[in-house]
Amino acid sequence: MRQRNPYNPDSTPRPHEVRHVMAGARTQVTGEDQSRLSEAEIAVHWKEEALYYPGPKFIGQANWTDPGVMERFSEKNFPECFREFADLLTWDQYWHTTLDTSKAPFWKWFVGGKLNVSANCVDRHLAMYANKSSLIWVPEPEDEPTVVLTYQELYNRVNEMAALLRDHCGLKKGDRVTIHMPMVPELPITMLACARLGVIHSVVFGGFSGEACGARIVDSGSRILVTMDGYYRSGKLLDHKVNADIAVAAAEKEGTKVEKVLVWKRFRDKAASPTPMIAGRDFYVNDVLKQFAGAKVEPVSIPAEDPLFLMYTSGSTGKPKGCQHSSGGYLAYVTGTSKFIQDIHPTDIYWCMADIGWITGHSYIVYGPLANAATTVLYEGVPTYPDAGRPWRIAERLGVNIFHTSPTAIRSLRKLGPDEPKKYRYHFKCMTTVGEPIEPEAWKWYYEVVGRSEAVITDTWWQTETGGFLCTTKPGIDPMKPGSAGPPMPGIYPAILDEQGNEIPTGSGRAGNIVIRNPWPGIFETIWGDPDRFVKTYYAKYNKNKSSTDWHDWPYFAGDGALRAPDGYIRILGRVDDVINVAGHRLGTKELESACLTVPEVAEAAVVPIVDPEKGRVPEVYVALKPGVKADPAVAEKVSKAIETQIGKIARPRTVRIVPDMPKTRSGKIMRRVLASISNRMDYGDISTLSNPEVVEQIRVMVQGAGPVEKQAGPDDIKQFGKDV
Ligand code: WTA
Numbered sequence: 001m002r003q004r005n006p007y008n009p010d011s012t013p014r015p016h017e018v019r020h021v022m023a024g025a026r027t028q029v030t031g032e033d034q035s036r037l038s039e040a041e042i043a044v045h046w047k048e049e050a051l052y053y054p055g056p057k058f059i060g061q062a063n064w065t066d067p068g069v070m071e072r073f074s075e076k077n078f079p080e081c082f083r084e085f086a087d088l089l090t091w092d093q094y095w096h097t098t099l100d101t102s103k104a105p106f107w108k109w110f111v112g113g114k115l116n117v118s119a120n121c122v123d124r125h126l127a128m129y130a131n132k133s134s135l136i137w138v139p140e141p142e143d144e145p146t147v148v149l150t151y152q153e154l155y156n157r158v159n160e161m162a163a164l165l166r167d168h169c170g171l172k173k174g175d176r177v178t179i180h181m182p183m184v185p186e187l188p189i190t191m192l193a194c195a196r197l198g199v200i201h202s203v204v205f206g207g208f209s210g211e212a213c214g215a216r217i218v219d220s221g222s223r224i225l226v227t228m229d230g231y232y233r234s235g236k237l238l239d240h241k242v243n244a245d246i247a248v249a250a251a252e253k254e255g256t257k258v259e260k261v262l263v264w265k266r267f268r269d270k271a272a273s274p275t276p277m278i279a280g281r282d283f284y285v286n287d288v289l290k291q292f293a294g295a296k297v298e299p300v301s302i303p304a305e306d307p308l309f310l311m312y313t314s315g316s317t318g319k320p321k322g323c324q325h326s327s328g329g330y331l332a333y334v335t336g337t338s339k340f341i342q343d344i345h346p347t348d349i350y351w352c353m354a355d356i357g358w359i360t361g362h363s364y365i366v367y368g369p370l371a372n373a374a375t376t377v378l379y380e381g382v383p384t385y386p387d388a389g390r391p392w393r394i395a396e397r398l399g400v401n402i403f404h405t406s407p408t409a410i411r412s413l414r415k416l417g418p419d420e421p422k423k424y425r426y427h428f429k430c431m432t433t434v435g436e437p438i439e440p441e442a443w444k445w446y447y448e449v450v451g452r453s454e455a456v457i458t459d460t461w462w463q464t465e466t467g468g469f470l471c472t473t474k475p476g477i478d479p480m481k482p483g484s485a486g487p488p489m490p491g492i493y494p495a496i497l498d499e500q501g502n503e504i505p506t507g508s509g510r511a512g513n514i515v516i517r518n519p520w521p522g523i524f525e526t527i528w529g530d531p532d533r534f535v536k537t538y539y540a541k542y543n544k545n546k547s548s549t550d551w552h553d554w555p556y557f558a559g560d561g562a563l564r565a566p567d568g569y570i571r572i573l574g575r576v577d578d579v580i581n582v583a584g585h586r587l588g589t590k591e592l593e594s595a596c597l598t599v600p601e602v603a604e605a606a607v608v609p610i611v612d613p614e615k616g617r618v619p620e621v622y623v624a625l626k627p628g629v630k631a632d633p634a635v636a637e638k639v640s641k642a643i644e645t646q647i648g649k650i651a652r653p654r655t656v657r658i659v660p661d662m663p664k665t666r667s668g669k670i671m672r673r674v675l676a677s678i679s680n681r682m683d684y685g686d687i688s689t690l691s692n693p694e695v696v697e698q699i700r701v702m703v704q705g706a707g708p709v710e711k712q713a714g715p716d717d718i719k720q721f722g723k724d725v
Pocket of ligand 1: 313358359360433434435436437438459460461462463464465485558559560572573574575581584585
């Protein structure tokens with residue numbers, strides 16, 4: 001439904017075509033553009049979309065409706081403006097310094113303040129909401145009953161688990177615990193129990209392999225692993241305990257000994273996994289908890305800047321980075337963004353379909369919603385099981401009124417059941433999308449069919465590193481624009497820079513690297529164990545004075561390409577490095593390639609993203625074999641398996657292609673851009689600078705068959721494709 005902006009009737013821009021050129025990406029363009037753009041640029045074409053306005057019913061109940069909020073959070077009021085978020089929390093001791101920049105860029109927020117995160121998410125709600133539901137868990141089998149935990153019961157269970165972690169495992173403030181669990185209530189209970197003690201949790205996505213979990217155990221130095229015996233996924237009961245054995249063995253190989261493995265049970269009365277328990281090392285949590293029935297653990301008062309958790313994220317090079325998030329700043333930021341952007345009230349039934357094993361789940365399933373005393377829904381399984389009507393049945397049955405998911409899920413639900421939402425009587429007041437740019441087509445289905453043209457949408461752009469939303473519309477204030485994240489959050493001052501650090505003006509039609517000029521409370525504090533890499537990866541690019549303690553000198557480099565329309569709305573084009581975003585999950589190209597190289601026959605590997613209508617991107621693998629090794633399909637199979645066991649099923653390549661050689665520059669760099677073009681059925685463009693141009697045509701014929709190039713890239717392909725390469 002299109003209306004005019006009630007605040008500014010003249011603001012509606014005319015739909016028009018704009019052409020953008022983005023520096024820093026590595027895709028080539030075809031046709032007429034080719035002569036004008038160098039290898040380091042990408043052309044982006046799209047139409048400006050019309051604006052959609054929030055309806056009066058939504059605005060009538062929204063938490064933020066005063067357009068004056070931008071003024072309150074303007075640069076002249078920074079950093080004190082963030083007091084507004086911190087004041088949503090209950091502090092044991094109020095802070096004296098809002099932002100300490102003395103060790104730039106290691107920012108400290110709310111210094112002098114002390115609080116406990118689990119007390120903020122649980123204890124403080126007991127007075128008003130003891131008998132209100134905190135978590136509702138929906139198991140994947142549809143005939144298994146839903147589990148509802150009231151705030152009182154959540155309090156009981158968090159306390160008992162905290163007692164177990166403290167007294168059975170000897171854990172104390174500052175220790176790390178790795179948690180490798182599926183989507184069950186015991187996961188947030190374990191996280192909150194850690195937070196109660198000041199123990200730093202490191203949750204590894206349940207779908208990651210045992211080896212990936214082992215590597216994260218080593219990096220974080222955890223001596224306790226918390227897991228679960230099994231869980232349902234697509235109708236199958238998976239053995240998850242077996243991954244714990246692999247993880248512990250992998251960690252031990254690297255010199256980290258896991259002392260105890262705590263195994264939650266999926267079923268009360270039976271084991272869900274045939275994998276044996278190892279005496280003295282493995283403990284069923286459910287059994288040990290009996291000793292702690294009714295135990296109460298005083299929440300430990302934690303300095304605001306002490307870490308709450310680590311969340312590992314892939315980068316373009318090297319091993320995954322343990323992003324360290326703070327207690328006070330992080331909680332203030334996710335509480336504020338949940339309240340004002342997701343519009344969470346304590347009376348809302350909120351469902352975010354992400355996995356808690358990713359940052360979205362931490363910030364916007366667990367910490368943000370619970371700090372706001374909301375009811376947060378957890379679903380164990382896949383959204384399309386047993387059919388594409390499942391999410392809408394869950395929403396109808398539980399009365400979900402706020403919904404949060406990713407473009408990937410939206411695309412797959414639309415593909416499998418475009419009319420399913422119409423069959424169910426649910427009503428969303430607002431919906432969120434996150435994880436990758438959403439195509440206007442998918443946005444419109446989300447808006448019209450899922451949201452019944454009533455629910456507002458917030459397209460939230462942010463990252464594991466940023467803790468919470470950076471760009472999004474304020475749902476009760478701003479109009480929405482399909483495909484565009486929108487204006488920056490109040491208190492976030494972005495800029496779009498070219499490679500040299502010059503600002504690309506708003507409305508210029510040119511794209512560049514998006515940076516955030518200022519620190520904000522949700523920003524991560526460092527990379528665990530690697531502060532140099534933290535500075536190098538995120539701040540060095542645009543910092544001109546290393547010894548400066550003025551935040552203006554330290555723009556945060558997000559690694560995404562973006563451009564800003566004349567109305568100030570920001571459109572994110574995706575990563576400018578080599579990360580492949582599969583179904584909203586970031587996979588490091590380098591991590592995948594190094595898994596390929598563990599296959600003895602493989603000499604070189606290059607992983608490129610191919611555009612997939614459902615998942616966004618999927619990896620395609622090129623390998624060159626060692627001399628004398630025959631190109632046997634069994635080798636390709638081994639490569640696929642290596643990725644699956646070392647990274648996880650999510651990273652499984654679409655195809656593994658054995659090629660005679662890799663296209664290389666004269667300095668020996670593999671030209672992934674050329675391979676990506678071939679994989680995506682695009683013209684590979686100018687290859688005259690390669691050391692072995694002849695191999696390119698051989699590979700093209702292998703992949704695309706003989707004959708001319710199958711398809712010239714259209715503007716949309718280029719736009720999509722530019723995201724990852
Ligand atoms: C991409 C997920 C466009 C982006 C919270 C970013 C998005 C990366 C959006 C972070 C969005 C996330 N529009 N792109 N609304 N949200 N991205 O760390 O490239 O898993 O850098 O955090 O996802 O992924 P991460």
